[in-house]
């Protein structure tokens with residue numbers, strides 16, 4: 001790469017076997033116009049300190065592995081560029097609100113369990129054998145959920161959500177956006193199964209519409225809209241359950 | 251065997267960490283002024299029930315400079331409250347379709363201002379005309 005400048009990168013480091021708490025370490029990294037923040041970290045790992053730990057895979061904003069805090073803002077490090085921060089410096093930390101596993105890698109277990117709990121797959125009314133063909137739908141039916149299916153599980157929205165930071169019992173933006181994605185799918189009949197999750201205190205009602213999740217989402221999922229539309233749906237669900245004997249409205 | 255000791259960072263002072271959070275707290279704080287204004291208006295209604303003298307005394311007390319300042323602040327808070335609510339309302343309502351076209355969030359935000367303006371003019375008409 002055609003190097004023309006240097007930038008200071010401050011990284012929050014934490015090695016559980018030796019450190020009692022995380023601390024910052026500063027590195028000077030040369031960069032060119034096209035050097036991403038992720039490449040800056042790779043430079044540190046390859047040339048300055050091989051013990052630096054961080055996740056990445058695709059380098060093209062689709063795998064969702066490389067999310068970190070850059071100067072306090074959740075971002076994908078592969079789609080942010082060092083030049084954007086020059087002549088200032090960068091402070092890189094692991095995604096906020098999630099436990100630090102090691103250096104810039106966070107513990108994703110909580111989210112993965114939550115994701116599994118919403119049954120993130122189509123539950124058809126009747127299962128079909130593969131040779132009976134696919135379940136079809138119209139473009140208009142697809143339009144109802146498409147935006148929510150764009151989620152790449154990068155967890156930037158969890159790092160943006162103070163309610164999740166204050167109480168990790170909250171199901172959180174992406175899990176609720178994906179729950180809404182399947183509930184809005186014309187091929188799916190799992191809504192009744194998923195509604196108790198929506199209605200719970202840890203479901204949509206833990207959200208106070210800070211709205212930062214939608215601001216930082218790199219895929220335009222707008223999880224805040226999924227959560228808050230489900231407040232209306234949850235209220236109606238409660239109302240109809242109250243009005244009709246269980247099962248009568250299904 | 252690697253040591254696992256996940257480190258949970260403290261949340262104290264979280265709302266000062268990001269301008270977005272500060273604005274969120276400001277938005278939430280506006281509700282305090284809206285509530286105080288409503289209480290004050292309720293008190294006015296109460297004096298109306300008590301009698302003319304009490305109501306007049308309430309009207310006079312409203313001219314106190316401190317009350318004027320409070321009303322200025324309450325108005326600013328109510329406007330910010332409305333502005334932020336109008337901005338997020340499209341996220342809370344079902345998606346609207348016109349034919350097969352999805353109505354954009356921006357259009358919904360502007361529609362609220364339009365409705366707001368129409369109602370305000372109508373109320374002003376009733377007040378000034380009546």
Ligand code: SF4
Nearest residue numbers: 151152154155157217
């Ligand atoms: S909703 Fe957006 S920010 Fe949240 S995990 Fe999915 S892609 Fe990432």
Ligand code: FES
Nearest residue numbers: 058059064066078
């Ligand atoms: S490396 Fe895959 S999203 Fe950044």
